[in-house]
Amino acid sequence: MIxxxxxxxxxxxxRALVTASSDVVFRVSxxxxxLRQLEGHMFMQESPLPNREWFEQYVFPDDRERVLCVIxxxxxxxxxxxxxxxxxxxxxxxxxxxxxxxxxxxANGEIIEWIGMASDITARKRAEQEFADQRRMYxxxxxxxxxxxxxxxxxxxxxxxxxxxxRMWGRTLNEAIGKNCLELGYEPWHxxxxxxxxxxxxxxxxxxxxxxxFNGSFGRRYYDYLLVPVIGASGEVEAxxxxxxxxxxxxxxxxxxxxxxxxxxxxxxxxxxxxRNPLAPIRNAVQLLKTSSPDDDTLRMAxxxxxxxxxxxxxxxxxxxxxxxxxxxxxxxxxxxxxxRRVLDDAIEAAAPAIEAGKHRLHVDIPHATLQxxxxxxxxxxxxxxxxxxxxxxxxxxxxxxxxxxxVGDQIQVSVRDNGIGIASDMHPRVFELFTRVHPGDRIKTSxxxxxxxxxxxxxxxxxGKIEVRSEGPGKGSEFIVxxxxxxxxxxxxxxxxxxxxxxxxxxxxxxxxxxxxxxxAESLGMLLEMEHCEVSVAFDGKQALEALDTFKPDxxxxxxxxxxxxxxxxxxxxxxxxxxSKLVLVALTGWGQADDKKRAADAGFxxxxxxxxxxxxxxxxxxxxxxxxx
Numbered sequence: 001m002i003x004x005x006x007x008x009x010x011x012x013x014x015r016a017l018v019t020a021s022s023d024v025v026f027r028v029s030x031x032x033x034x035l036r037q038l039e040g041h042m043f044m045q046e047s048p049l050p051n052r053e054w055f056e057q058y059v060f061p062d063d064r065e066r067v068l069c070v071i072x073x074x075x076x077x078x079x080x081x082x083x084x085x086x087x088x089x090x091x092x093x094x095x096x097x098x099x100x101x102x103x104x105x106x107a108n109g110e111i112i113e114w115i116g117m118a119s120d121i122t123a124r125k126r127a128e129q130e131f132a133d134q135r136r137m138y139x140x141x142x143x144x145x146x147x148x149x150x151x152x153x154x155x156x157x158x159x160x161x162x163x164x165x166x167r168m169w170g171r172t173l174n175e176a177i178g179k180n181c182l183e184l185g186y187e188p189w190h191x192x193x194x195x196x197x198x199x200x201x202x203x204x205x206x207x208x209x210x211x212x213x214f215n216g217s218f219g220r221r222y223y224d225y226l227l228v229p230v231i232g233a234s235g236e237v238e239a240x241x242x243x244x245x246x247x248x249x250x251x252x253x254x255x256x257x258x259x260x261x262x263x264x265x266x267x268x269x270x271x272x273x274x275x276r277n278p279l280a281p282i283r284n285a286v287q288l289l290k291t292s293s294p295d296d297d298t299l300r301m302a303x304x305x306x307x308x309x310x311x312x313x314x315x316x317x318x319x320x321x322x323x324x325x326x327x328x329x330x331x332x333x334x335x336x337x338x339x340x341r342r343v344l345d346d347a348i349e350a351a352a353p354a355i356e357a358g359k360h361r362l363h364v365d366i367p368h369a370t371l372q373x374x375x376x377x378x379x380x381x382x383x384x385x386x387x388x389x390x391x392x393x394x395x396x397x398x399x400x401x402x403x404x405x406x407x408v409g410d411q412i413q414v415s416v417r418d419n420g421i422g423i424a425s426d427m428h429p430r431v432f433e434l435f436t437r438v439h440p441g442d443r444i445k446t447s448x449x450x451x452x453x454x455x456x457x458x459x460x461x462x463x464x465g466k467i468e469v470r471s472e473g474p475g476k477g478s479e480f481i482v483x484x485x486x487x488x489x490x491x492x493x494x495x496x497x498x499x500x501x502x503x504x505x506x507x508x509x510x511x512x513x514x515x516x517x518x519x520x521x522a523e524s525l526g527m528l529l530e531m532e533h534c535e536v537s538v539a540f541d542g543k544q545a546l547e548a549l550d551t552f553k554p555d556x557x558x559x560x561x562x563x564x565x566x567x568x569x570x571x572x573x574x575x576x577x578x579x580x581x582s583k584l585v586l587v588a589l590t591g592w593g594q595a596d597d598k599k600r601a602a603d604a605g606f607x608x609x610x611x612x613x614x615x616x617x618x619x620x621x622x623x624x625x626x627x628x629x630x631x
Contacts, residue, residue: 025116027041028101030111031276032071032081052211056154060086060094078111095122141588148223148244151230152340156180156198168216190214197227202237211247221248225325259358282309310613333376333462337487340371340405340412347384348403354392355401362388365404371412380484383459383467386452387416387480394478395420412486417479422470431469432457460484510623511535513554515545515571516589517563521612525589528616532623540575542566549580556622559612561590561601569604576605587622589614 010094027037035054046202059067063085074081082100089095101116148168151160157180161173169176169184176184181191190212197208208227213220225244232238283304344366355362374381391401395418402417423431432453460467465484471477516522519540526536537552539545541563548554555573560566568588575581588601588609598609610618 018524023120026101026116026118028116030075030103030113031116032075058087060088062086074103075111078105078109081116082113084125089120089122095120096125097121146246149242150244151239151241152198153239154202154237156195157282158184160241165244168214168218170217186214194227198240201227201229201240205231205237218246219245222251223247249295282306285309333379335375336377337372337374337379338380340373340414341366343373343377343380344403344405344414346377346381346383347388350381350385351388351392354389358392358395358399359397360392360395361398361400363400363402365402367406371405371407373463373484374487375414375484379459380463383456383482384414384416386456387482390452390480391416391418391420391478394418410486412484414482414484415479417477419477422474422476422480423469424474426472428469428471432467509533509535510556511537511552511554512623513537513539513545513548513552513557515539515542515557515563515568516560517541518560521560525614528619529623532620534623542571545571546574546578549575549578549584554579554584556585556587558587558589558622559606561588561592567598572601572604572606585622 005373025037025039026035028035032055046219049559055064056190067083067085070083071081080100080102082098084096084098086094087097097118099116099118101114103111104113104115121484145162146164148165149160149162150165153159154234157178158176159178161176166173166176171184181194186194193210197210201208206229209224209225211224213222223244224247225242227240227242229237230241282305285305289299289302344364347363348364381427388401388403395401400419402415405412405414407413420630457467460482463484465482467480469480470479470481506569512526512529514522514526514529514536515538516525517540522538522540526538529536537548537554539548542565545557545559555579559568559571563571565575568590572586572588575584575586585608588604589612590597590601590609591612601609608622610622
């Protein structure tokens with residue numbers, strides 16, 4: 001009786017415990033086919049089916065085969081059965097359970113039945129799945145990001161490295177994990193730097209940022225990195241994580257921008273210097289002319305100074321404008337068949353003052369055969385004049401300059417060689433860049449804006465040619481070689497003659513109206529025209545110019561464009577609208593010389609477009625044009 005009472009009390013306590021628990025207690029037969037008892041089925045379905053069908057009732061179909069294998073193995077070994085699998089829950093949803101049961105053996109060691117317990121682990125499984133999904137997402141991000149990602153433990157050893165970092169190291173994950181920086185090939189100073197930074201992050205719990213070079217699988221590159229503390233649940237730093245980005249291209253761009261900014265500042269300083277240089281002698285010459293009674297020699301010297309320095313200033317401005325036009329694709333070549341000899345003779349004549357000033361010897365080796373090219377003779381002469389000027393500029397006094405030309409196959413090669421100061425090899429790729437001065441230091445006292453060679457290259461390329469530089473280094477001279485397409489010599493084709501300086505002045509006196517709001521410019525131009533045997537009237541605004549049409553009756557009108565009130569374009573249109581204006585030769589006189597400026601002038605009714613300051617030869621041509629138009 002006492003034993004039965006104890007058993008009943010024990011069973012009561014057991015049932016109370018099972019009822020209070022969220023777990024399920026079950027008993028199944030030795031072969032796991034028959035469910036004998038199910039207690040506490042709070043998350044399990046009540047089974048209306050015979051016990052022999054419990055397996056299909058509770059276990060999710062996709063997991064049945066795997067669970068059966070575990071059962072069979074447990075039966076064969078008479079060992080504990082343990083499994084995590086999906087089940088049908090009491091509310092009809094699919095959940096997860098963790099089942100564990102032990103075999104009950106008889107005296108002979110045979111299994112009598114199994115007693116076990118099943119727990120609802122759906123919430124845990126869902127959390128694990130969410131964590132796994134997040135991990136896959138983060139792994140996808142870290143694998144495909146161009147940045148390098150990694151984690152060190154507190155002993156400064158890598159416990160994580162993404163694919164990008166492994167590629168940079170040239171290591172597999174197994175080869176890298178557990179290693180420190182020094183063991184992975186970092187230079188000692190670099191490894192020591194990161195060791196200090198890791199300790200700093202651990203101690204301060206604050207990020208550390210830096211930039212270093214590194215020799216990895218991709219060569220020597222520059223990297224920007226950020227190290228941050230990884231804080232654990234206890235609030236302590238458990239690891240140090242980092243990301244690194246390749247900033248090599250950014251560094252190169254930054255260097256290029258700094259270099260461009262430096263060259264811009266140098267160019268502006270050089271431009272100011274170059275413009276002040278000719279202004280100083282011009283001012284001196286003007287002061288000489290202001291003396292009470294300058295003699296003929298003084299007048300001649302003053303005229304020559306002003307002429308030389310004005311030509312120098314005009315060339316500086318022209319070079320700047322040419323570079324601007326070519327850069328925006330607005331240069332127009334006047335191509336024709338020209339002889340190479342003519343082009344080079346013009347260049348030699350233009351460069352002669354620089355060569356003579358340096359007391360250099362010029363050797364010219366040009367075949368007597370008539371080598372011909374298709375191109376703009378004036379522009380090509382400009383190229384070779386620039387090369388000869390540079391040779392004279394960078395060759396010590398008394399040096400030797402050689403100009404040589406030859407036909408090689410279907411091409412013509414022209415070489416300008418000197419025995420001057422030479423060019424360092426690292427400057428060869430840059431000598432043709434805009435605003436580059438090969439010898440920018442104060443020790444080389446030379447003039448120029450650093451645009452001549454860039455202009456020369458662009459002009460040669462427009463002629464479908466190329467230009468290259470050769471030099472064995474400082475003190476060993478330089479050679480510039482221009483290659484251009486050659487033309488077959490045509491005996492019937494005559495080379496155009498340069499008639500500059502041989503133009504006949506018109507016999508009758510042209511009546512010229514000069515209109516410019518700048519009184520000095522207008523009156524001085526009028527004086528030059530009077531020296532060309534013209535009758536001149538000067539007006540300082542559009543109203544005066546319109547009045548002079550009837551009173552002066554000009555044959556030619558030179559109109560400034562940038563006048564206040566009525567500009568030159570409007571004045572031209574009004575002149576054309578008058579009876580006399582239809583036959584008048586209109587010439588635009590302006591500092592604006594771009595292609596669209598010339599088109600705008602033509603649209604306004606101008607016959608010609610001259611850019612200030614006007615060359616005397618151009619002035620003679622204008623008068624001749626007016627004479628022929630009047631005839």
